[in-house]
Amino acid sequence: MLSRLLALALLLLPAPALAGVKEKLAAAAPSAAVLMVDAAGNELVAQNADAPFVPASVTKIVTAWLAMEVLGGDYRFQTRFYLDDKRVLHVRGGGDPFLISEELALLATGLVAAIGTEPITGIVLDASYYPSKLAIPGIEDTEEAYDALNGALAVNFNTVHAVRKGGKVRSAETQTPITPLAIAEFRARGPKGSGRISLSKDPAVSLRYAGELIAAFIERAGGRVTGGISIGPVPEGREPVYVHRQSRPLSEILVALLRGSNNYVANQVFLEIGARRLGGPVSLDKSLQVAGAMLAANALADSIHLEEGSGISRGNRFTTRGLAEVLALFAPHADLLRGHDGGANKTGTMEGVRTLAGYADTAKHGQVRFVIALTNGDIGLRFRLLRLLKAEL
Incomplete structure (x- = not known):
């Protein structure tokens, strides 16, 4: 009934009004490239709607839709711990994208409660859940945080946030202990003041x-680590003594992902979709x-082309009609989109690319889906265009 009423409202809208908007x-x-579509699927405004564009970070909307379909909003990433008879601790990473310091504090408390406070004689790290040579299109070998390397066991988005003054380096975060490796890396590649660098040179x-930071949090939780840190597989046949389930369900991770636009988190989530x-x-x-099959099942194979899940690759190509259809599929989870302007939208920004997509409320047509893609450097134009469309329609 509602769809018929909306369609009737569109028919009653004077043709000169639509022409004036265009x-x-x-x-x-x-x-x-602009498209605005009402709840019934009627195209209110369409300009260059089939022209492929580089989506930049609005790609994350597609990743979020895929993740909710494949993993589900209650999905929680896991990190597993094994202890041998010599009290060597083996850690198997599960690709958790939110192993940040606050999570490591929870993890360490649970781990020490499970294995006791007797000294841990060594830590062995198992990252075999991810390939040793993982290449994400668009990720470059830089110190920039947005170029952080994806991995099975990485902490704080695979970055170090520190402050260097003279020869001294300290953590820029009260919740994060400084470690020897963090000091060495920041001295070698970090700014002279405060900043964040990615650990992208060598997996x-x-x-x-990650091992150093886990050890530091074990110490904070009342445990002891007396041995060194090494890399190797978990011995076959062993059962975990503790499994840490991420405190945030996937739905909360996606809210942070869509708001903060973290490329590292986006591709950790995207990689889990295939493994699942x-x-x-x-x-x-x-x-x-997996993404290709799901897009094809929804007749989107020709209008949504993905090379990775964050939007950092310029090889990603969308059309406004394709992305508008993804927004229709994602509509049950529209509350996960919380744009910086207070709206339910996502921006995408890279050199020569300005995109904006999501949902907007209009006086005459209720909630609509919209996509705006620009190829100029005016960072505010996409929002001005959205305001224009909302005011006119």
Whole structure:
């Protein structure tokens, strides 16, 4: 009934009104790809709607839809711990994207409660859930936090946030202990003041940093670590003595992902999609295969092309009609989208790319889906266009 009423409202809208909106849009941004669709699927405004564009971080909307479909909002990432008869602790990473310091504090408390306070004679890290040479298109070998390397066992988004003054380096976060490896890496590559660097040079470095930070939190929780940190597989046949389930369900992780636009988190989630459907270890090919099948099942194979799940690759290509259809599929979870302007939307920004997509409330047509894609450097134009469309429609 509601759909019929909305369709009738569109038919009753004077043709000159729609034409006026289109003229204003064409005058303000003639090369922009723009689409606004009402709840019944009626296209209220369409300009360059089938022209492929680089989506940048609005790609994360597609990743969030795939994740909710495949993993579910209650899904929790897991990290497993094993203890041998010499009290060597083996840690098997499960690709948890939110092993941040606050989570490590919870993890360490649970672990020490499970294994006691007797000294741990060594820590062995198992990252075999991820391939040793994982390449994500668009991720470059830089110190930038957005270029952080994905991994099975990585902490604090695989970054170090520290302050360097003279020859001294200290943590920039009260909740995060500083470790020897963090000091060495920040001295080598960090700014002279405060900043965050990615541990993207060598997967072994980021893995060892995870081990150091886990050890530090074990000490904080009342345990002791007397041995060194090494890398290797968990011995076959052993059962975990403790399994840490991420305190945040996937739905909460997606809220943070869509708001903060963290590329590392996006691709950790994207990689888990493939492993969940096709079995571990993870691989980019598995996730692309699963995503491709789901897109094809919804007649979106030609309008949504993915190379990875964050939007950092310029090889991703969408059309506004394709993304608007994903927004229709994602509509039951629209509350996960919480844009910086207070709206239910997601931005995408890279050099020469300005995108905006989501849901908006209008006076005449209720909630609508919209996609705006620009190829200029005016960072505010996408929001001005959205305000124009909402005011006119």
